Amino acid sequence: MTTPTRAAVVESGGAPFTLSDVELDAPGPGEALVRMVATGLCHTDLGVASGGLPFPLPGVLGHEGAGVVEAVGPDVTGVEPGDHVVLSFTSCGGCRNCRDGHPAYCATWLPLNLIGGRRADGTSTISRDGTPIGGHFFGQSSFAERALVDERSLVKVDPEVPLASIAPLGCGVQTGVGAVWNVLTPRVGSTLVVLGAGAVGLSAVMAAALTPAARIIAVDRVAERLALAEELGATHTVNAAEADLGEALAQLTDGQGADGVVETTGNVTVLRQGADVLAARGTLVVVGAPPFGTEVALDVNGLLPGKRIVGITLGDSETQTCIPALVQLVKEGRLPLHRLIGTYPFADIDQAVRDMNAGKTIKPVLTF
Template sequence: MSTLAPAAVLYEAKKPLRIEEVQVLPPQAGEVTVRMKAAGVCHSDLHVMKGDLSMPMPIILGHEGSGVIEAVGEGVTSVEVGDHVILVWRGSCGKCEYCSNGRPALCDMGTAMRFTGLMPDGTTRFQNSAGESIRHYAGVSAFSSLSTMPQASVVKIPKDVSFEHAALIGCGVITGVGAVEKAARVQPSSTVAVIGCGGIGLNIVQAARMAGARQIIAVDKFSRKEADARQFGATDYVDVNAGDPVQAIKDLTDGKGVDYAFEAYGSGKTAEQAFDATKKGGMCVMVGITSAADRASINVNQLVYAEKTLRGSLYGSTQPRKDLLLLIAMHQSGRLMLDELITKRYPLEGINEAYDALQRGEVARSLIVFE
């Protein structure tokens, strides 16, 4: 039997999300239903809203979230009703080549859910008032107050963990920290540049600080981002409106460039800038999501003559079922900053306003908080 729940539904790219009651179908075998408590307002969803990334519609977006298990389907063993959970937006099968090799973010199950908007059985668990099926986003659809998903899409967390903190950890934090710790393996006393100081970029900054980088250069186009970046550990700030950011980074590093450059904005142009700002023998890590049609022009000779390394990092190159809990412990020990990420909270009805503020660069991270 289905349950009515308020959700933010996208019917058409470049149109506002529509707040409406949707029917949430009960969990099938191996699935759970989550009562959402908090969801992050992330740029990845904005790509779908703007039409940069094509998805079948209607669809309920949202992939960074936390909540309480409301119901479980047959065969569910990892959680039970009443458990608190973080959503995993790249659910994985646990059995394939990628899962077995410690790279669950590359699992075909998570890839299929992300790009088809369907559950692993090829169906959906949402319907609108007209009986039309509504697609899922990344298998979780955090912008519905009630959402059914595979049990692989949730990780049980201690009940004393704030839902707001849990939501942040579920995407922006694990992606940023993981890019530094798992993908780049930033070394102490190194130099780092971070292009893009949104939720993910700020977590790259703080992870570089925790790794012992001696110089952390934050780069963004919004002047208000400087205060955020410095709070999280940036030693220098480059305003892209003031001139060529690559030259600015080189000027700050005796003309050499940085040991590690991270692209956390999401465009071909910033990808080129990050690569060009990487010193000889350094590493450039692409983290931001771009338009599906976006391309970057890389000087191939620099890969050879300068022995640069260029790599991507999805979900921080982590193992979420383990690493999410480690990040919680890091925060509880005082090492990881989370409260400082939250600029503003909105009810579900304010979600379009929240995305407008994101595009204007007014927030570090904002949250949708459910009653």
């Protein structure tokens, strides 16, 4: 039995999101049918919609979903109908990195999440007028009133917390938080620099404020975002549109450089500046993703004093542990995620895209 639902479909690269009637396959082994309550809009969705990645279009995107389980397929044990869930990325569960607690580095991550558009066995989860279209995006394709979701994408959460307030945890927030908590692990007195004060960067700032870091320096070109960064825990800010970044950071770190840098912009010039400002034994975490094939030049001798450059996907988080902890912090007011969110009815997805591209809304959340 297929399930009819309404989804935002991207017909071809660069086309807008258009609402369309589609059919979801019946939940198979390890899958659940979820009624969507909210879903975040992320730059990754926009990059795929633009045709920048080889995801099969027409297709349904969306990978920061939150909703209520309606039905489960065979062998699903972690959730049952009625459970509130946050949706995140999927993984195979059996490769070395999955078994080692690092599912974001799953051997099959790219086809399962970003570019495959189908289940691991090649079957389709979404069709329209009997013809399969791209789906299974991050194991969820949550730009729809209902989603067919991999069990490994599902995280059961506290039903007392409004789902629209925690939908972005599945990707953007988890990414920024994990860069700080899972990779940089600031010690007492550390200096951290966050390059870019969008949703991921501001999540990194909030995470850093919950550590013993002494200096948290946010960098952006938009004054309003820097003001918000200060309210969320940044001790200093640098407006890169007005100041030389290298000079400003040298001054703020007393010439010592930064112990940790989180690069969220995807701009290789900014990435290089982040590498240059590292202190001895400092670590640069690369979060922002430029187009495939992009390279950056580095001063090799500058790296020899123990400096590290580490790429990261989705915060290197183990979702079943990380996301419930973040939900608890949101519930207690210690992770003020609401400061980033602007909500839009699902039908207004194109307005949400425009506001996100214009910088009016840091983290649009579509509500159903």
